[in-house]
Amino acid sequence: AQSVTQPDIHITVSEGASLELRCNYSYGATPYLFWYVQSPGQGLQLLLKYFSGDTLVQGIKGFEAEFKRSQSSFNLRKPSVHWSDAAEYFCAVGAVVTGGGNKLTFGTGTQLKVEL
């Protein structure tokens, strides 16, 4: 069974500083990996995804993530954080399921706080 670990529950950064959110996954085959962002009381917005090809993935809002198979990691980065980036960030691994469809398994999330 797949699993995701996000070791940082809370992270605080200053506006304009760089950001890295950590994600480690466990999956027996080539993983489908995702980063989602959730503002309070809202649904989840897809930031970026990886399933093959270039291991450095570019997403929306200036985010990028790097897939490292040897480390089972898919860390999210942003060179300069904006106050509007404050939110909950979820890493997820996807697996195709019997009968069709895909199951996403989420990490526990990282709450990002941005100091002005």
Added chain:
Amino acid sequence: DTEVTQTPKHLVMGMTNKKSLKCEQHMGHRAMYWYKQKAKKPPELMFVYSYEKLSINESVPSRFSPECPNSSLLNLHLHALQPEDSALYLCASSQVLGGGDYGYTFGSGTRLTVV
């Protein structure tokens, strides 16, 4: 149209009530999902529909009854819920198989409170 629309946005129901949550998408996705998210927790899968057929039920209590009447609509019927069922219920859709468009689109959710 690249959205998943969920109604209502908020719902308060008593433990003896029957209510339904609705979800609609027009992206041509043939897989649709219900997730449950408790406060400060990640979403957890409840049901998966593929080509309008139930393909996964993650051991969800029978007081939750999903329905997929057509390829654009997904309902979640609620009956005799408990206060611990209070949560954000998220609907999502995706392509059935992987490939270039692999990834979910989530709705903004229905905030359910059971009193």
